[in-house]
Amino acid sequence: MKASYRWIRELVPGLDASPEEIGRRLTHAGIEVEAITEFGEGTKTLVVAEVLSFEPHPSRAKLKLVTINRGGAEQKIVCGAPNVPEPGGLVAFAPLGAHLPAVNMTLTPREIGGVVSEGMLCSERELGLSAVASKEEDAGILILPKGLAAPGTPLREAMPEVHDYILHLGLTPNRPDALGHIGLAREIAALFNLPWKRPTPRAPARFAEGEAVSRHVSVRIDDTERCPRYGAGLVLDVTIGPSPTWLRYRLESLGVRSISNVVDVTNLVLLEYGQPMHAFDLSDVRGGQIIVRRAAPGEPLKTLDGEDRKLDADDLVIADAEGPTALAGIMGGADSEIHSSTTRVLLECAYFAPRGVRRTARRHGMHTESSHRFERGVDHGSLEDALAYATTLLTELAGGAAAREPILAGSKIPPREPVRLRAARMNALLGVEVPLPEATDILARLGFEIRATHGEGEAAYADVVPPSHRPDIAGEADLVEEIVRVRGLGTVPTVLPALRPQPPRHAFDLALRVRGAAVAVGLSEAITYGFVSPEEIEALGLPPAPFRLLNPLTQDRSVMRTSLLPGLLEAVRRARRHGVQDARLFTVGARFLADPAQAPLADEAPSFAAVLAGYRRSPLQKPVEVDVYDAKGVALEIVERVTHEEATVAHQPEASRAPYLHPRAAGNILVKGRVVGAFGVLHPDVVDKLDLGGPAVLVELDLRALAEVGAARPQYRPIPTLPAATRDIALTVRDEVEAGAVAAAIREAGGELCESVEVFDVFRGGSIPAGHRSLAFHVVYRDPRAATDPDKARTLTDEEVDRRNKAVFETVHARFGATLRA
Numbered sequence: 001m002k003a004s005y006r007w008i009r010e011l012v013p014g015l016d017a018s019p020e021e022i023g024r025r026l027t028h029a030g031i032e033v034e035a036i037t038e039f040g041e042g043t044k045t046l047v048v049a050e051v052l053s054f055e056p057h058p059s060r061a062k063l064k065l066v067t068i069n070r071g072g073a074e075q076k077i078v079c080g081a082p083n084v085p086e087p088g089g090l091v092a093f094a095p096l097g098a099h100l101p102a103v104n105m106t107l108t109p110r111e112i113g114g115v116v117s118e119g120m121l122c123s124e125r126e127l128g129l130s131a132v133a134s135k136e137e138d139a140g141i142l143i144l145p146k147g148l149a150a151p152g153t154p155l156r157e158a159m160p161e162v163h164d165y166i167l168h169l170g171l172t173p174n175r176p177d178a179l180g181h182i183g184l185a186r187e188i189a190a191l192f193n194l195p196w197k198r199p200t201p202r203a204p205a206r207f208a209e210g211e212a213v214s215r216h217v218s219v220r221i222d223d224t225e226r227c228p229r230y231g232a233g234l235v236l237d238v239t240i241g242p243s244p245t246w247l248r249y250r251l252e253s254l255g256v257r258s259i260s261n262v263v264d265v266t267n268l269v270l271l272e273y274g275q276p277m278h279a280f281d282l283s284d285v286r287g288g289q290i291i292v293r294r295a296a297p298g299e300p301l302k303t304l305d306g307e308d309r310k311l312d313a314d315d316l317v318i319a320d321a322e323g324p325t326a327l328a329g330i331m332g333g334a335d336s337e338i339h340s341s342t343t344r345v346l347l348e349c350a351y352f353a354p355r356g357v358r359r360t361a362r363r364h365g366m367h368t369e370s371s372h373r374f375e376r377g378v379d380h381g382s383l384e385d386a387l388a389y390a391t392t393l394l395t396e397l398a399g400g401a402a403a404r405e406p407i408l409a410g411s412k413i414p415p416r417e418p419v420r421l422r423a424a425r426m427n428a429l430l431g432v433e434v435p436l437p438e439a440t441d442i443l444a445r446l447g448f449e450i451r452a453t454h455g456e457g458e459a460a461y462a463d464v465v466p467p468s469h470r471p472d473i474a475g476e477a478d479l480v481e482e483i484v485r486v487r488g489l490g491t492v493p494t495v496l497p498a499l500r501p502q503p504p505r506h507a508f509d510l511a512l513r514v515r516g517a518a519v520a521v522g523l524s525e526a527i528t529y530g531f532v533s534p535e536e537i538e539a540l541g542l543p544p545a546p547f548r549l550l551n552p553l554t555q556d557r558s559v560m561r562t563s564l565l566p567g568l569l570e571a572v573r574r575a576r577r578h579g580v581q582d583a584r585l586f587t588v589g590a591r592f593l594a595d596p597a598q599a600p601l602a603d604e605a606p607s608f609a610a611v612l613a614g615y616r617r618s619p620l621q622k623p624v625e626v627d628v629y630d631a632k633g634v635a636l637e638i639v640e641r642v643t644h645e646e647a648t649v650a651h652q653p654e655a656s657r658a659p660y661l662h663p664r665a666a667g668n669i670l671v672k673g674r675v676v677g678a679f680g681v682l683h684p685d686v687v688d689k690l691d692l693g694g695p696a697v698l699v700e701l702d703l704r705a706l707a708e709v710g711a712a713r714p715q716y717r718p719i720p721t722l723p724a725a726t727r728d729i730a731l732t733v734r735d736e737v738e739a740g741a742v743a744a745a746i747r748e749a750g751g752e753l754c755e756s757v758e759v760f761d762v763f764r765g766g767s768i769p770a771g772h773r774s775l776a777f778h779v780v781y782r783d784p785r786a787a788t789d790p791d792k793a794r795t796l797t798d799e800e801v802d803r804r805n806k807a808v809f810e811t812v813h814a815r816f817g818a819t820l821r822a
Helices: 005-011 019-028 181-191 245-253 261-273 354-363 369-376 380-397 423-430 436-445 476-487 506-520 534-539 565-577 628-643 684-689 703-709 739-753 798-816
Strands: 002-004 032-039 047-056 064-069 074-079 090-094 110-112 115-117 164-170 207-212 218-221 229-236 278-281 289-294 300-302 308-310 316-319 324-327 345-351 401-404 407-410 419-422 449-454 461-465 583-593 603-613 647-651 661-671 674-682 696-702 725-734 754-763 772-781
Touching: 002 005, 002 181, 002 245, 005 019, 005 164, 005 181, 019 032, 019 164, 019 181, 032 245, 074 115, 164 245, 181 261, 181 436, 207 229, 218 229, 218 407, 229 289, 229 380, 245 261, 261 278, 261 345, 261 369, 261 380, 289 345, 300 324, 316 354, 345 380, 354 369, 380 401, 419 423, 419 436, 419 476, 423 436, 423 476, 436 449, 436 461, 436 476, 506 583, 506 603, 506 628, 506 703, 534 565, 565 583, 565 603, 565 696, 603 628, 603 703, 628 647, 628 661, 628 674, 628 696, 628 703, 647 739, 674 684, 674 703, 696 703, 725 739, 725 798, 739 754, 739 772, 739 798, 772 798
Parallel strands: 207 401, 218 289
Antiparallel strands: 002 164, 032 164, 047 064, 047 090, 064 074, 110 115, 229 345, 229 401, 229 407, 278 345, 289 316, 300 308, 316 324, 419 461, 449 461, 583 603, 603 696, 647 661, 661 674, 674 696, 725 772, 754 772
């Protein structure tokens, strides 16, 4: 949005602030002024000159020697313009030293064909007064109106409209009132605490006697929801021609190309009131009817930009008796535009609902000055004034006669309900005391209606009615915001907030540690959705999710997850469909569980889950499909890295086993006897339901349980300087004997000399009896003083290690019936 400093000063007569000061105050009040540029900067040193005579250049056929009176002195200028006026005509003369920024030129004496020219007769393009982009489009030098001023008069003094400062505003969508100069004038008057009155349109210069708009055209609104109000005015006997210089330069300074007096008037009203308008040639309105309706599917319309468009049933159009003539609120049709032969102008001034205009504009890929304003919400309260102002201007600038009694179809939009402004609430929000009379005075200056005030002090309150030009005002906090931005954000004291102790964020810190441990053991993190489909929850055999989204993105994302597995398993399924068989994925996030103590909110349980699928690949060995022991190893390693405590596994009881785990390949993970997670093989039925294309193993951890277990402080142990004695023992045991229990028994029997026990092989078949398996353990023996008191430590002898190893076998044989594998 561009705003004219000169125009604003005309609308706020008492304003004497500089453009920079206005820009600063607007920016501090929430209307950002991104830049200030100077329109007509090159006119600074120009003067009015009178043409005395001109003659052909002696050596250049296309040039003239023009003799001018520049005010008390005559001067000859070389000029190549085709439109040098006859003697007595006035032109704009740039003397030596003048700088013309628009063409980046500083005038110096120039010899042209043997004649020295000291100065220049300038065009609008060279002065930066026109949107003409190139020299080829330039129509010639600027011809000033006869009798404008005496020769030698500074051009800016003779024609003030050739110079202005333009404020470039970065408006947010909630401020449609600032899309017109009247709205900006109201805002600036409030900021500078100046009296301001909304302009009242003058009566038309001439009326067409006995003529009413309804005699020439009728208006019918078929869709009052999308167009609750439609105004139509009529001006007869107009003469299409160029606009006067004040109007042309006002539009050109704001980036709007001057077209004709009629079109320029509609653009001027748009820039002044923020109210888009459209001018129809009444002769092209077929059947003398204006109908506001929805388009028929596929109905054609050629718009003013020359595009042939196929309309949608959701598009609102302005139609005549035979078909659409404009896209409502966006752009007029090519068949009803103003022509040089137009004599009767029908003016449209309406209010269109923002949502409908926004949908149509996006559907057709259109963004116009009109749609930009209607999408944000124009001031429906200014409709009648804007229509009257445009009618008056046409009678003055196009010589027309206005038809009496304009048509105002539909009904006025009722005033909004008052919003209560409480002094206590306002002061609490701002942190500073603002007297209620001061607050209501600010709101009144912004155009709000103060219906009533009651009480005194902190108990005082006022009922405030938001104006029609501020559709963004909805509640009490909005009123407080208006007050403080006009009063000045600098009036709000800066107070550092109190730093209150916060409970330790164990869950957050723990999640970071778990992530680090998972990455360290070779897993990759997958970012998954917090919402999943009910079918995925059902496929896992879990109860229905207790929390369903009211407005889901898709049906596949309609409930909040009670398990992290759906997202991970979906990632595995996608990977396998793209030919990637091996997956090592994990995710950390919340599960949304029902908890009566927190109802209606969810219990967001922080959790970890991992999925391993595909093959375990080792150098020089054939790939082996991952199994439950891979899941167990990952689970134990992550837990021990996070807690620095020894983790153990135990068989999952059937009553507590997750329904998606295989009953013969699932276990719990324990730390200090507390269950902190589970692992196992995904049940084949779930694999089929989710179409995973192969088996997978899972790990799940409850981060709350891990946090409650805590993390032991790591203890430093020096590297042993004495060698260890190792023994491998392969034991045949029944299938129901747990490997963990056997390892614990070995450690117990090994006593203080047993440093570590690790299972490294499981074997079935061959000479192993049915219902049995072979467990191979690697046992390390070392003097325990090697780590605590190296000076007293000694190297163990084979005899004492063998005795301990024999005691180990006797213990496991007695306890589990284990036998040595041959």
